[in-house]
Amino acid sequence: MARIALKVDVDTWRGTREGVPALVRTMAKAGAGGTFLFSLGPDHTGRAIFRALRPGFLKKVSRTSVVEHYGVKTLMYGVALPGPDIGKREAGTLRSVRDAGFEVGVHCWDHVRWQDQLLKHDAAWAEREMRRATQRFAEVFGTPPRLHGAAGWQFNDAAAQAEMKLGIAYASDTRGGRPFLPVDAAGKVIGPPQYPTTLPTLDELIGIGDIAVGNVAEHLLEMTAATDQDQVYTLHAELEGQKLQPVFERLIAGWQAQGHALVSMGDLHAATNVAALPRRRIVQGTVEGRSGLLAVQEPA
Template sequence: MKPLLALKIDVDTWRGTREGVPRLMALLKKYNAGATFLFSLGPDHTGRAIKRVFRPGFLNKVSRTSVVEHYGIRTLLYGTLLPGPDIGRREVALLRSVRDAGFEVGIHCWDHIRWQDYVADKDAQWTQNEMQLAAERFVEIFGEPAKTHGAAGWQMNEAAYAFEAELGLIYASDGRGTHPFQPVSTEGKLIGVPQLPSTLPTLDELIGLDGWTEANVHEHLLMLTESKINTPHVYTLHAELEGQRLADTFEKLLLGWQNQGYQLVSCKAAFESLDMKQLPRHQVLMGEIAGRSGVLALQGGAEK
């Protein structure tokens, strides 16, 4: 059996939905690749990210990637000088077309900026309200509850993990790590649903570091996947990056991974390949990774 590499597509903005998603669907079909599209289902308030300028490491990251080219000037004004368009209401037909084309669909968030910037320090009520808004909108669009969730910016709190089970999700991909696991609380209690963490760095984390550019960054990622692992890899891409300016880079990755012998699948297919009886238990910690500002959810040590 071929090793599996799951493609997880975060769709953060209205522009990414309208322009990036159709281009990614065409690329995936060209290579007969599966994928999981995770949608931002409420207002696009990307412009409110301007306050991140005060976050350590943020300016360094922005200087390495062309934010304006990737996101567009209008997008960078949504929620400040321009009202934030409601993505889920405006793009019902497009979102349904992704499902109808055979791709897995799930929840990324309600309001991407609101979740990414605040959830880590919010209480259970705030967290559940944000998740419930997204869950209800998902049902409005697709006619059935979502089965998976991938947190915006890999930002979570313990209440968010717990509420995923209450929403009826079967698995989630909310953080970064090395292999699938069942999250446990700081007291060692099982919480939430099984996690398929992203195992590989993203393009925006690599470009501009150690000589990696848009032209050659795929070589580094392919080097990381040369040696096969016993569990599926999960690669997170973005509709605003690989679905637009970095589409050629993504195509090189698709071809390279297929040449390495990988079967490119949805996160659901990767999840279904696992033996749940052998799933290890891990805490989730907040920590830093190279190339990204701030802290995010990381797979912690295994429960003894």
């Protein structure tokens, strides 16, 4: 059948120290490959409260029980409490993921700062933020990162160009369909190949119509039941690594029963003929179940 790349976004300190080890155990037990993308600087999750004015944000929060999944203390970091430096505090946890055989890469330096500020700043800002994250990654792992996956799918041409400058070989910063090479308005390639997230995330599905925690796995499995197209599924250490771990276990078992190979982003990249990829613009668009604008693949 198809390959399904499991991309784990790790947004918070709590997700790093609690959700990541749980996911490593779950995926290793099932023989599933996967990629962990780390937030490497301060956890300022509490500052996300300023998104309250964003269209659809409060509705999404009410559907997905943010307090339950993230915890009250996490929601105070950067507002009432200082934000813990994830890369410094959890360097050993991060290395343990690599040592367990999983691919590791960069998510961001400061998750909230990148997600809320990227589109308001210039190319130099994007490069500075990304450089801080890649430098910390190299300090933790002893080698530079090859993979980047943007926080909140906030991404643009400037960020793609920064990836090329910083030696990122492949990336998953966007939403859309098949892999592509990002280009500017003149058709010039401006960044490494993109492997978009193709499947909806749990927090985009739960609470929509009759979809609930108890049946969300079955809903996703219906989407992959009869396809030979490679997919990218983004999960979160704060969700599938904690309260929603049973849902993820059902997904793994279901995908394997369907005959799909559960792989890392690197495996997907290694199986791709990059020279033959279509060239597409990165544009800002919407995704059902998620608030605000995010980077999407321009339609053909």
